[in-house]
Amino acid sequence: MKLFKVLLLLLVIFAGCNGDSKKSDEPKKIAIVVSTLNNPWFVFLAETAAKKAKELGYESKIFDSQNNTALETDHFENAISSGYDAVLFNPTDATGSVANATKAKNADIPVFCMDREINSPDAATSQILSDNYSGCIEMGKYFVKTLNKKGKYVELLGIVSDNNTWNRSKGFHSIVDNYKELKMVAQQSADFDRNKAMEVMESLLQANPDINAVFCGNDAMAMGAYQALSAANKADKVKVFGFDGAEDAITSIQQGKVTATAMQFPKVIAETAATFADEYFKGKRDFPKKKPVAVELVTKENIENYIGYGKK
């Protein structure tokens, strides 16, 4: 009996070793965990990351967290137990997602954040982020110029636990608040969501029918706000400002429906994250903790230089 147990143990150990050697022959696997696929911008980010990973010779799978940190945790646990070698990560929550990145780090799996930040200097190997604050400074300057330094406006914020929400809002207000005749009459979150933005805008319009502009923390909300304005026959009177550079926002600027957006470069962000993972696999370890990517203002004056999600 004892001899049988020893043999069984040796067999298990041997099988384990064999499995490892098989794994080294397989292409490395990259998990792409994205906050939501309910927004075309994030779909583009995830698909670009997957495409770049494939080009570099890796397998990848996209996981949709549906803006739910608990679901994101499941994805990380799944990625760790399924033997993924790196995570390209678009977090749902700046603080709530730290634990997930830490879990991967403790399992020796590098995490590269894309677009959204986590509040930890070392849980992720590197964080590739849009310079939202600077982008919204430029947006604020254009907003002031377009409104001739006076008028009433409302602001639709993104998810309140996301740093991008506040970096965008703070950049915008660092300019606009210098002009006393520009009055913000309401500020409300619509969670970066188009449908929610439409509902919020409808209710804000009832309380503030005389506004001149709406500043939205992303393009999905800008499109939702425009829909509400259009339904209330106010689309010609209220200027809509977005952020992202999404395809429908670019088309809407061309059509004169949206006044401006700020072009983030999801292709640059996603490809940089995939390239960093590739470099990590090849032995590189000294990555910048944060890598900000510049954002560019897109208006009717320069729209010919841009397409959805990037430059022509």
Added chain:
Amino acid sequence: MLLKVGKYVVLIIAAGLIAYNSVYIKKLSELRSAEVKPFNAKEYARDYLYKKLPSSAGKAIEINELLAQLETNPLSAFSKYSHSLSEGDSKYFLVSGTGTIAEISDEYIFLKSKTAANVKIATEYIVGNTARDASGLISMDEFGNSMDINTVSEEINKLIKTEIIPPVKAKAKKGDLIAFKGCIELSKSDVKLDNIEIIPVFLTIKN
């Protein structure tokens, strides 16, 4: 019998080891001192503006020399003297110089320029990351998150607006000679040298 006693001894030792390793007792004062203090952007901005920046003021390039180099070899000038925390078109330069005041408005002190450039010192709208990034002394990796580094920009700008500018603006008049160190922003892909706006970090009237 002896075997049974031995088993119990081993079990008691094992239970003792587990219990000992499960509980840690530390002084509360030690834990409190180890807690991470929240980031103080005001303190950081003050230290940067009044200590770090003056100690590396030698890095500032004389403005007319910079303008000349930007005319003749912009790529080299950007590469040698500009900084920015983000990968993009906007780049920032730390400059120094002296100039005679040509005019004072609510928003600017205009200087008589030795070149075709219209050089002005901003006094009203001190915004953006120009003053934070121009020296190249601040790194993103110093900060836990991007909110902190952006708050640093706001605090530096506040100090410039409330402490650097007012004493000089209060007594400055047309014709005065003014010495400055400051920061300028230029677009790398569209270098415009006809209208240079300086965010001052050091100002003094030399009359």
